[in-house]
Amino acid sequence: MDGPWPIVMSDSVSTQDGPPEISVVVPLHNEQETLVELYRRLSLALRSLGITYEILLVNDGSRDATPGMIARLQESDQNLVALHLSRNFGHQAAVTAGLDHARGLVVAIMDGDLQDPPELLPELVALWRDGNDVVYAVRRQRQEGVLKRFGYFAFYRLMRAMSDLEIPLDSGDFCLMDRQVVDALNGLPERLRFVRGLRSFVGFRQVGLPYDRPAREAGTSKYPLRRLVALAVDGLVSFSSRPLRMVTYLGIASATAAAAMMVWALVDAFGTRSAPRGWASTIIVVLFMGAIQLISLGIIGEYIRMIFLEAKQRPTYLVMKPRPVIVRRSRPKKRSLAEPHSPLRGPHRYRGSEPPRQRPSQSRHGFDAETIV
Numbered sequence: 001m002d003g004p005w006p007i008v009m010s011d012s013v014s015t016q017d018g019p020p021e022i023s024v025v026v027p028l029h030n031e032q033e034t035l036v037e038l039y040r041r042l043s044l045a046l047r048s049l050g051i052t053y054e055i056l057l058v059n060d061g062s063r064d065a066t067p068g069m070i071a072r073l074q075e076s077d078q079n080l081v082a083l084h085l086s087r088n089f090g091h092q093a094a095v096t097a098g099l100d101h102a103r104g105l106v107v108a109i110m111d112g113d114l115q116d117p118p119e120l121l122p123e124l125v126a127l128w129r130d131g132n133d134v135v136y137a138v139r140r141q142r143q144e145g146v147l148k149r150f151g152y153f154a155f156y157r158l159m160r161a162m163s164d165l166e167i168p169l170d171s172g173d174f175c176l177m178d179r180q181v182v183d184a185l186n187g188l189p190e191r192l193r194f195v196r197g198l199r200s201f202v203g204f205r206q207v208g209l210p211y212d213r214p215a216r217e218a219g220t221s222k223y224p225l226r227r228l229v230a231l232a233v234d235g236l237v238s239f240s241s242r243p244l245r246m247v248t249y250l251g252i253a254s255a256t257a258a259a260a261m262m263v264w265a266l267v268d269a270f271g272t273r274s275a276p277r278g279w280a281s282t283i284i285v286v287l288f289m290g291a292i293q294l295i296s297l298g299i300i301g302e303y304i305r306m307i308f309l310e311a312k313q314r315p316t317y318l319v320m321k322p323r324p325v326i327v328r329r330s331r332p333k334k335r336s337l338a339e340p341h342s343p344l345r346g347p348h349r350y351r352g353s354e355p356p357r358q359r360p361s362q363s364r365h366g367f368d369a370e371t372i373v
Helices: 035-049 066-076 091-101 118-129 146-162 179-186 195-202 225-239 242-269 280-312
Strands: 022-028 053-059 080-084 106-109 134-142 171-178 206-213 317-319 366-368
Touching: 022 035, 022 091, 035 053, 035 066, 035 118, 053 066, 053 091, 066 080, 080 091, 091 106, 091 179, 091 195, 091 317, 106 118, 106 179, 118 134, 118 171, 118 206, 134 195, 146 225, 171 179, 171 195, 179 195, 242 280
Parallel strands: 022 053, 022 106, 053 080, 134 206, 317 366
Antiparallel strands: 106 171, 134 171
16 A cells, blocks of 8 residues: 555553553454554554553455555554464454454454444443443444344344343444453354354443444445354354244144144045135145245254354464565585485485474464464
């Protein structure tokens, strides 16, 4: 990205000698249009608190100029930490990676599209200082399309009705959490993460802060309808067993309806009705029963899918490490056939096997891939 960079130099106390007082986790996926403005506003909000901080930018497999812009911002701010995932693992995986690597005594989560205002952080911190362990932002109004607003409205109310937990209405991932809450979240074994549901599951003292969610300032939404539907399904399957119970209820209702239809058919068969029997009622019953069976199989399939993915125990994310700088050297002189191999470079360095490879370091939910030199 060319042009002037409105970079705000941090004048907070260095956080290198110990953990910062607050960490802000920001997942990013192709956010080159908003990244610089986000950094400027977020730095101003954190500096106004007068405490040590770190900004943890999680690059979720961006394919635009976002990685390079993060590198340039890092050069000017020692409190900015970058985490580059090996591919696009999704928003919830990026948030999980940030929580696993955040060092702050309190940790905030916010989106990188500026729809979560950084200026709200001082109010979140103030409510945390009042004794609350979790302060989540509640979206009072949304500056988005009618279809998306209706989808969010229906999703949160369906989650409230179907979930075994009391998940706050209209609250996303924008929140501030105490260190003990973050440690509790990081200790949960789920690999398919629905962070706002897990946040409700762990409990502690929680309070909401209403705010008006502004429209996106630049760029396009990285959460299309397809991903929103997938997130809604994962949330329902992860935090509710009621859909499975509904399958049982549908089966009982279908069996009752089938018994009633059988009685009606027997009465009609032995009655005095002379009109020829049509196919309409038969087709309706067959289609209705087929639809119920397919819906039931789909619900059961979602739970089996969740079990299958969890059973594989694949990491939620993978973190890339910076590549080492390769220095080209002059080509060595040719050796004669009689000259023995160098003990450091020849085939006798590792007798009969390849050199041992270092095992990647692993957190509970992801891997930090080490570079093998």
